[in-house]
Amino acid sequence: MALSSKDTHSVFTKFLAEKSLRMTSQRELILKTFCKQKKHVTAEELYDILKKLDPSIGHATVYRTLKLLSEAGIARELNFGEGSVRYEPDLDREHHDHLVCVKCGENIEFLDEEIEALQKRVVTKYGYELVDHSLNLYGVCPKCQETK
Amino acid sequence: MALSSKDTHSVFTKFLAEKSLRMTSQRELILKTFCKQKKHVTAEELYDILKKLDPSIGHATVYRTLKLLSEAGIARELNFGEGSVRYEPDLDREHHDHLVCVKCGENIEFLDEEIEALQKRVVTKYGYELVDHSLNLYGVCPKCQETK
DNA sequence: TTGATATTGATAATGAAACTCATTAGTAAT
């Protein structure tokens, strides 16, 4: 049962209010457009999409807002070693990791509770306090395996 | 029983020969210096160290050679989301992942065979052919937990 | 040696992301 877009909006508004920041039309548009995306987008890709909806939108505002959305827990940053960060909606989704095809970029999301538990075991073993983790598996997808 | 530096040298030479590339004094110095490092270094950090040994060394040569060393399997690229890539010797070392303190950067290397096995299970489940993986755990180290 | 080719290092170019700042917009009290 995914949360409605109204929820991300109110979560963001609340987050902003707590920091004496303001909900603006740009932030609303960026939030709404970001949440619609099916794929993990870069700031640049989202900017290109937004430009069509509001040609006056600024480069920096997209970067700034994605950062805010991450802080608010609405977005998650992903790093697949491409040189730029990707973002995905994170609020109404359960945690998952990624399996990426190195040939075509196809992206599978998976969740392995056993791996999750073992990670916690490692962190505990060394006396650390877990903050975050990043697990990316890189491989060749079935389709790309055929293409020799 | 680690391999001697003579081995990395011959591995690199063989790798270069197979690609009709040449072993040069710069590549020898970079290889030797890189393998001596105890920590994961960025290209920039290694460049600073190399400058003291050979002030004529070029920026681009360090970047280029680290890339070659990675292709040759002598170095491994690490991405801790800092904005720059780190490298570590990989030839005479067994695989491991990293637990990084988000406060002080302290870096623990660990190997969990169970996690490794489960990763393979995930990849197999989706019909992928595993190429690589990246697992980074981020936390607060015991020392930094004290500092409130 | 010589000729072909690879390498180098200085420098320029690139691309992502952060910063600057003058202008605009939102807020809350008058």
Next chain:
DNA sequence: ATTACTAATGAGTTTCATTATCAATATCAA
């Protein structure tokens, strides 16, 4: 509505890591 305050915006600049260019140099095989 007017005001005063503060935050937000977007154009443009800046930084930083990394890559590309290219003329000069080094290496190699014949």
